[in-house]
Amino acid sequence: MVKIAFLGAGMMGQPMIRNFLKGGHAVTVYNRTLEKARPLEALGAELALTPREAARGADVIMSSLTNDDASQQTWNGPDGALQADVRPGAYAIEASTVSLAWVSKLNELAATKGLHFLDCPVAGRPDVAEAGQLKVFAGGSADDVDALRSVLDAISKSVMHVGDVGSGITFKLIYNVMGAIQVAACAEGMHACEAAGIDLAVAAEGFATGATGSPHVARHSGYMARNEHEDPVQFSGKMRIKDVEYGIGLIEDVGGQSVLGHATRAVFGQMVENGMGDMNDSELIDTLRRVHSKGTA
Numbered sequence: 001m002v003k004i005a006f007l008g009a010g011m012m013g014q015p016m017i018r019n020f021l022k023g024g025h026a027v028t029v030y031n032r033t034l035e036k037a038r039p040l041e042a043l044g045a046e047l048a049l050t051p052r053e054a055a056r057g058a059d060v061i062m063s064s065l066t067n068d069d070a071s072q073q074t075w076n077g078p079d080g081a082l083q084a085d086v087r088p089g090a091y092a093i094e095a096s097t098v099s100l101a102w103v104s105k106l107n108e109l110a111a112t113k114g115l116h117f118l119d120c121p122v123a124g125r126p127d128v129a130e131a132g133q134l135k136v137f138a139g140g141s142a143d144d145v146d147a148l149r150s151v152l153d154a155i156s157k158s159v160m161h162v163g164d165v166g167s168g169i170t171f172k173l174i175y176n177v178m179g180a181i182q183v184a185a186c187a188e189g190m191h192a193c194e195a196a197g198i199d200l201a202v203a204a205e206g207f208a209t210g211a212t213g214s215p216h217v218a219r220h221s222g223y224m225a226r227n228e229h230e231d232p233v234q235f236s237g238k239m240r241i242k243d244v245e246y247g248i249g250l251i252e253d254v255g256g257q258s259v260l261g262h263a264t265r266a267v268f269g270q271m272v273e274n275g276m277g278d279m280n281d282s283e284l285i286d287t288l289r290r291v292h293s294k295g296t297a
């Protein structure tokens, strides 16, 4: 049994926490909005009022938080996890999708506390997290990744060791830019089919079963064709923008180009401009419908 402090009981954090509990681990949970974490108590989790309180004496401190700001406040704020009396030699894991710059800083801060740091962003939606089938892109030393495999097995079907600290988030951000481009391409293609008078159920089947049929396109074209989107929202337009912005920054910093990333940022920006930023990414097709109808009105 490993003593885990988990920071962030959101759409992704909650199922990961449930799977750690099912795996026999002791989990102390911090969530900014305490009430949202209450249902986890009945499953055996302890709740902490601050990240500092959660992290005290833990073997593993792991977070799943919205963005850089949320991660900075939770790890390094006045009552942050790094202010705790941590166990030297314990592990700090950042599982959120944040920027490489922040992950690098967090690694330095964790080292000053004697913690081993790994960036372990995850791929898979909340239903995949519930099934314990996430993909983990791990950045850290081979010894640290091996030491944590049995813990990460509780939430994951595949722990991919990408390389040193920072490489997990580097891969994840590039992966998410590609993913966002596919969702945007799917919305554009489906909307174009509709405008051309093609039945959307037929279009979705064609895209899903043809060479275009990545898992993203297969899933999202179905939602778009049925006009039924996930409830509650699983991944919003604003979250897509966050990931694409971090990803474009990284790609350009390493000397790459992201023409498609910028175009994708622009179309998800149209969602926000149309008041739809908190809706599912698959609802981008509705933004395109609105933009198109304004253009042709």
Ligand SMILES: NC(=O)c1ccc[n+]([C@@H]2O[C@H](COP(=O)([O-])OP(=O)(O)OC[C@H]3O[C@@H](n4cnc5c(N)ncnc54)[C@H](OP(=O)(O)O)[C@@H]3O)[C@@H](O)[C@H]2O)c1
Pocket: 007, 008, 009, 010, 011, 012, 013, 031, 032, 033, 034, 036, 064, 065, 066, 067, 069, 070, 071, 073, 074, 095, 096, 097, 098, 122, 123, 124, 125, 126, 234, 235, 239
């Ligand atoms: N959803 C997906 O499909 C998916 C898939 C893979 C990876 N991810 C990544 O996983 C991470 C979590 O995503 P999610 O879907 O679980 O998001 P979510 O449901 O919105 O949860 C976000 C979490 O961050 C906390 N938070 C936000 N701002 C904060 C702040 N300023 N200070 C402290 N805590 C703050 C929230 O606390 P409150 O409850 O108080 O708001 C909540 O615990 C993100 O980095 C996301 O990109 C998501």
